[in-house]
Amino acid sequence: EVQxxxxxxxxxxxxxxxxxxxxxxxxxxxxxxxxxxxxxPGKGLEWVSAITSxxxxxxxxxxxxxxxxxSRDNSKNTLYLQMISLRAEDTAxxxxxxxWMSYMDVWGKGATVTVSS
Amino acid sequence: xxxxxxxxxxLSASVGDRVTIxxxxxxSINTYLNWYQQKPGKAPNLLIYxxxxxxxxxxxxxxxxxxxxxFTLIISSLQPEDFxxxxxxxxxxxxxxxxxxxxxxxx
Numbered sequence: 001e002v003q004x005x006x007x008x009x010x011x012x013x014x015x016x017x018x019x020x021x022x023x024x025x026x027x028x029x030x031x032x033x034x035x036x037x038x039x040x041p042g043k044g045l046e047w048v049s050a051i052t053s054x055x056x057x058x059x060x061x062x063x064x065x066x067x068x069x070x071s072r073d074n075s076k077n078t079l080y081l082q083m084i085s086l087r088a089e090d091t092a093x094x095x096x097x098x099x100w101m102s103y104m105d106v107w108g109k110g111a112t113v114t115v116s117s
Numbered sequence: 118x119x120x121x122x123x124x125x126x127x128l129s130a131s132v133g134d135r136v137t138i139x140x141x142x143x144x145s146i147n148t149y150l151n152w153y154q155q156k157p158g159k160a161p162n163l164l165i166y167x168x169x170x171x172x173x174x175x176x177x178x179x180x181x182x183x184x185x186x187x188f189t190l191i192i193s194s195l196q197p198e199d200f201x202x203x204x205x206x207x208x209x210x211x212x213x214x215x216x217x218x219x220x221x222x223x224x
Contacts, residue, residue, distance in 0.1 A: 035213075037161075045153075045161060045204050047213040059211040062118075095160055102167065102208035103151040107160040 002026035002106050004096050009111030016086050020111050022079040022096030027106075030054075030074035033099040036081050038092035039110075046092075049081065050099065064090075086115045119143050119207050123216035129224040136192040138219045140205035145185045149209035152181055152190045155218075156201045164203075165190065195221075 008020040022034070035050040049070040050059045058070050069082040079096050094111050097104035120143040130136050140150065148168035153161040163172045165181035168188055178193040192199055200223050205216040 037215075044218040045155075045206070045215040047206075047215065050211065050213070061212045102149055103163060104153075104161075104206075105163050105166075105172070107162070109160055 002098075004098065004106060004108035006094065006096055006108045006111035009094065009113050011114040011116065012086055014087060014115055014117045016115070017082070017084045018086065018113060019083070020081040020094055020096075020113070022081075022108055024077045024079065024098070027098070029072075029077040034070075034072060034079045035097050035099055035104060036070065036079075037095045037097060037104070037107075038090075038113075039095070040089070040092045043092075048094070051079070083113070086113075088115050088117045091115045118212055119146060119210060119214055121205055121207055121214050121216040123203075123205055123219050125219060126217060127220040127222065129222050130195055131224045132195050132197060134195045134224075136195055136221065138190045138203055138205075138221075140183075140188040140190070140216050142186045142188075142207055142209075146207045146209035148184045149207055150181075150183065150188045151206045151208060152179075153204045153206065154199075154201045155204065161204065197223075 003025045005023045033052050036048040038048050051070045055072045067085045071080045091114050096108045098106040122141045150168045152165040155161040164175050169181045180191045182189050203219045
């Protein structure tokens, strides 16, 4: 079964850091681009970041560029999102998703990040 | 950046109704348009990709159309399990962007 499982969420104070992980199973992880999407409480979906299958190219939303770093370890079938200088507006559920062709076809259940000021 | 605008933002409908949700891009995105369904407390679920292709396992009452800047999601006959929030998303260029969502509620 194709599955993505996020971990590493939690509560942190403004200015703090967190690293999210997304463990992939059931597919050849190293063959697919991956992405992070977040959803603030009661709000819509916001694309955060993406990374190519090899990890050679990364892309970010302007709202997180310079503060968040996406990476992957294909030997561990794991995607990461390192978040620093966190702000209250980063409070959200963070989903990882697999990209097939140009769309997000498999999603994890999400990890909750709460940033308190 | 490409802005995605959905309409309506919310919609009340009855079981059996035909429902249309529209999505407009701020510039041409060819057919790089995807639709997702999200139920409360759950992750989004892919319904339609590249504007009109139905994802495997999605009921045929869902259909999508459009190209360029204007796109449509149609649910031909609403079922109780279809009451959810629907999002369009462009994958033409980063930063990828979503519409603000359309909340479909029971009348």
